[in-house]
Every structure is written in C-alpha cells, then in structure tokens.
Amino acid sequence: MTDYTGMNRHTGRAVSDVEHIGQSVRDILLTPVGSRVMRRDYGSLLSALIDMPQTPALRLQIMVACYAAIQRWEPRIRLNSVSFESGANGALFVDITGARTDTGALVTTTISLS
Secondary structure (H helix, E strand, C coil): CCCCCEECCCCCCEECHHHHHHHHHHHHHHCECCCCCCCCCCCECHHHHCCCCCCHHHHHHHHHHHHHHHHHHCCCEEEEEEEEEECHHHCEEEEEEEEECCCCCEEEEEEECC
C-alpha cells in the first residue's frame, strides 16, 4: 500500500489519502481543458457544459466528461459510478464513487459545480 502525503490547497495542512484524492478529483473536474499553460490537455470538459439547459442528454454528457477526465488524470481511483444532481437555485453536484487502486477501499466524494 502506498501512502501519499498531500496538502490541503486552502490551509496548507497535511491531508489523508482519501481527502487528497477528493481534492485532486475536484481540481481535475473544475479545470477547463486548455487552461493550464504547461499541460494544455489537463482538466475536463465540464466548463463547456455547465451553463447549458438541463436535459437528459446533458446529464449524460456531464457524466461522460467526469468519467473520462478522472480516468485519465487520477490513477489512484477506479470509478464505480458518476451521478449528477441538481440542487436548490440551480446548484449542480457530481457524486463520484470508486475504489482506490492500491487498497480497494471505497472512495466517495461530492463536488459542487456551481
């Protein structure tokens, strides 16, 4: 089993492996593809989808964008499910469930897209 020493991006304090994976997934999903100077293909296509009218097709596109980006950029997790929810006032949330590739432990995180 590999332990990753991570840092909270807001406080600078150490975080656990699961917290670091969640933070990494959030960064991947909220970074628009093409916005990183030295890594143009890093991120996800969510920024292009967020302001579109909410339809069943859009829900599927959001789930595919999340799945593709996480599979490519976060090797510490193997995805089991990606679900998309709308909250109050148009808030959008993505629920990610997977297993750590090193231990098989369950990893779940909810990411606000608003």
